[in-house]
Amino acid sequence: MAFEKKRATSKQDIPTASLPDIIFMLLLFFMVSTTLKEFNVLVKFTLPEAEAIEKIENKRLVAYVWVGKGDKIQIDDSIIELKEIGEIMYAKRQSIPNVIVSFRVDKDSKMGVVTDIQQELRKVHCRRINYSARFKS
Numbered sequence: 001m002a003f004e005k006k007r008a009t010s011k012q013d014i015p016t017a018s019l020p021d022i023i024f025m026l027l028l029f030f031m032v033s034t035t036l037k038e039f040n041v042l043v044k045f046t047l048p049e050a051e052a053i054e055k056i057e058n059k060r061l062v063a064y065v066w067v068g069k070g071d072k073i074q075i076d077d078s079i080i081e082l083k084e085i086g087e088i089m090y091a092k093r094q095s096i097p098n099v100i101v102s103f104r105v106d107k108d109s110k111m112g113v114v115t116d117i118q119q120e121l122r123k124v125h126c127r128r129i130n131y132s133a134r135f136k137s
Contacts, residue, residue: 035059039077043068045106050133056100062130063092067105071113082116090124102130 045068056062065085066074073080075088093099101121105114121129 039064041066041074042077042079043072043074043106045069045104046108047104047132047134048107049136051136053133053135056102056130061096061098062100062102063089063096064102064104065117067103067109067113067117069106069108071109073113073117082113082120085117085120086124089121089126093124093126098128099126100128100130101126102132104132 043066045066063075068074073082073085075085080088089099089101103114103117118129121127
């Protein structure tokens with residue numbers, strides 16, 4: 001009678017029972033933490049350079065106003081006239097009381113257009129204004 005050693009027959013496979021749960025949690029995390037691009041910029045502009053810049057932390061409070069070449073004004077996804085700014089920004093201020101208006105103005109635009117926009121914003125009490133710029137290297 002020969003004695004044979006019994007070998008353990010355990011499997012060395014990685015358990016994959018919780019894999020769908022892990023994938024679902026990762027998917028949910030990235031869906032919640034990712035912000036999507038909201039607007040298509042229709043105006044052409046080149047930001048001016050600045051020696052000191054400060055980043056806005058809460059971008060959900062920001063409403064962008066683009067002033068491009070040829071003094072075209074864009075808010076959201078549409079090019080608008082100067083007289084429409086007050087009405088649009090008043091509606092934004094009603095939905096977001098602490099709204100910050102961020103100007104993205106072409107470096108060759110006339111300051112008169114920016115001043116006119118500021119006057120329209122003052123009429124609807126949008127006084128938190130930011131000017132976007134590139135960091136001067």
